[in-house]
Amino acid sequence: MHKIKQIFIYILLSIFTVISIFPFIWMIISATNKSIDVTKGRLLPGTHLVENIQNLLSTVDLVPALINSATISIATTILSLIIASLAGYGFEIYRSKAKDVVFNILLLSMMIPFAALMIPLFRMFGTISQIAPGIGIDTLTSAMLPSITTAFLIFFFRQNTKMFPRELLEAGRIDGLTELGVFFRIYVPTMKTTYAAAAIITFMASWNNYLWPLVVLQSPENHTIPLLISNLGSSNSPDFGIIMTSIVIATLPTALIFFLLQRHFVAGMMGSVK
């Protein structure tokens, strides 16, 4: 009985896997084919991978764009996690009516489509440029500033904090830890999986962020990967082999980060901490 159940689970998961992975595989296969074969929907691996990579490297500055994207994404992820977890923790552990009101107001910021904020934001950065050009328009900092703090992530940390066993905090306080000490020594290590999940989604969002970097980054040397890929497709006769190759390269870092961090999703970890 148990055996059958296990097999059933594997079959089910395999079906989900095939459905999920198919376009990804197709993308990788396409990276090995000539453009004309990609447009014809060829499903077999080809022999043009090296050629596509060479063409890609010769047509665009891939490496600087990768470095820009990595810098923005890593800095955004680190800062986001710190700021949002502090806030999520603060809102839940030191809950008060006033803070709940503030929290709900902050949630409002998620609800407006970003397109509506773009022009006022751009005007704001125009002003910033005059005061502090180092963080104004056309700097990597300007591309990341608006996305460092999101209500989404604060909300996520707050909801997870609700499941956090408060006895642990009391124990820490009795041991003489300061409030910040309790946060860093007890909360952060216990919530590792939450941080892992938050890191994955923040990195992914930042890595793929398109609209704001597009508007605010003007010089080619500041371009990020999504902007570069968008440029590749701007032709009336785009080379899909090159585009697919660039997409595969652009996707790998996020996939890798997910694969590395998902190991922290170990069942029943909280039990062992307790």
Next chain:
Amino acid sequence: MKKLLALIMVSMLLLTACSSGASNSTEPEGGSDSNQITIWAWDPKFNIKAIELAKEAYASENPDLKVNVIENAQDDIVQKLNTSLSSGTTKGLPNIVLIEDYRAKSFLQAYPDMFQPLTGSFETEDFVQYKVEATSVDGENYGLPFDTGVTGLYVRTDYLTEAGFSIEDLQNIDWKEYIEIGKKVKEATGKRLLTIDPNELGILRTMIQSAGKWYVKEDGTTPDLANNEALKLSFEIYKELVDNDLMNFHSDWNQFLATFNGGEVATVTTGNWITPSIKAEASQSGKWAVVPHPSLPGMKSVNASNLGGASWYILDVPGKENAVDFLTKTFGSNVDLYQKLVTEIGVIGTYIPATEGEAYKTEDEFFGGQSIISDFSKWAEEIPQVNYGMHTYAIEDILIVAMQNYLGGQDLDKVLEDAQQQAETQIK
């Protein structure tokens, strides 16, 4: 606590590192530098290459000016330009920008005073007239005409032969004749006549422009849908193509290319910029020819029309004098440059003196030895000029719904009447 501090320090370092690095490298980009201009354009294989050639030509005589070409997709340029211009922040704006003809008036009128007038800076009579109209507002010229989207009918000669037609049978035909030929070709070869994206009515635009009509009246603002005979006829022709199963539908660019590269359709009716994509399938060499665009039957309509095309505009930011000089000395007057544009890229310009050049007469083996460039340039001069106005895409989205309703069986007059009403309330 220490960990936090360390993390914050690291992030701050990253932040300052990239911001200082970025600001260092971007300083020379600003339009304020007197010996630099920046240009935004899209399509690395076409417009970007063209501007690089222009840059070369200009540098031989004016080596002091540094020209930075920045490549962005067209939609991206539209977004960036709109965001910058509407926020009133000129920082980061280029000196020269490429804008599609259908959108030009929208930019020029939505952001008055942001573009540099070019009237008198170059000889407008030397350019194809429809193009001059497309780049002007209230008699003032703002753009230097670039490529033409002159349309042609790309045909598969082998399919035509199979159905008993020769190229001569397709010269200067109208849409009704085209449909009749299409029926026979389909009978003989099983191939549909053409392929279109139902979400984009470019074909309708080419039909009405060949009759000197547009979605708006000559003033550029009054919607001209309900009593527009050319539009009405175009709707009927479209439906006839659908009803006779002569139309293949694709839903994206990729499928569009695959359809004709794969030999699925007998003809392609679109702008001349599709030539490189047609030629991408080398095995079809010699099987293609280009004939004049079909005209609208029973009304004043020519065998020439336009789809797409763009022109260069100068923004009113520091450095504009250099930008004007650059454009007028290259695309504005350099005949040799236009020869190179043809031979090296396949860009067909709209500068009339250039068409006498040798490069325009080159015979193309892929098209059975036809001098397609010279043919296209000849047709380009016949394109009727219309005022594209500010609302081409807004009205077209209304018409896409109207077309759905018409194909679904609703009365054509009523469909267009509704569209007219909707356009009038939406467009201000």
Next chain:
Amino acid sequence: MIPATTKQNIQPKPRKYNNKFRLKNGLIGWAFISIATVMICLFYFYPMVQALILSFQSGAGTNLQFVGLDNYLRLFTDPAFIAALKNTVIYLIIQVPVMIIFALFISVLLNNKKLKLKGFFRTAIFLPCITSLVAYSVVFKYLFATDGIINKMLINVSLISEPIQWLTDPFWAKVTIIIAITWRWTGYNMIFYLSALQNVDHSIYEAAKIDGANAFQQFFKITIPMLKPIILFTSITSTIGTLQLFDEVMNITKGGPGNATITISQYIYNLSFKYTPDFGYAATVSYAIVIMIVVFSIIQFKVAGDKNA
């Protein structure tokens, strides 16, 4: 609005500290949330107020004029907006519950301690949300083309006799979009559940097993109640995500055929960038989303409404 609803839910935990400690505690609490609050005020609320002012203006580009409530009234007679609103609500009602159930189900399967290849399965199911939109839209259009693989399969197993017009029929195009969103975001929501499931004490399941609870009972009696805060989180964020849906529609159908799949966000994009820009009216449409989301959030908070939510 939201503040009012959650206020009712608050039942402050009894505190055993004295007043002085409470004051100090309160200040520390504010310190914890201060950076985030300042940043959001700066980068969200300031532009939001500007956008609100803009929503009372109309005109092409920079030629804006105050028009009072005209923009808001225009919404009611704008067929494109009404179509977008209808479509968005349809996506929301059908897609969000389906996706959440799928994500929960898969994450529970993947949380199995004895499962082999866990990392592989998880990564595979997560992949759709990082697969580039360009690749994804091309693949989807191939799969769902009239002579595409999906139709061929369905015809082979005799489920249908005529090929379905997945992309060009108004009804089926909506279905395609719903499939596309579900495909792309199920794995994404799965992460939240997977990470939250780690915080569920495993001994509870052990105890339940001893008491003879089967898998379904465990799922409904333990997993769901324990994950309630995260289920609330994902349903609210998915609702917001769907109401702001843009990428999938833009890349697969462009809103067609004839507005059959257009969404509010895509309409905002069209108004701002595809047509001659009317940023005033675009801001009005954006605020229409805000109002709708607030209403939906109140409903969701109420449905989930208990003190832990």
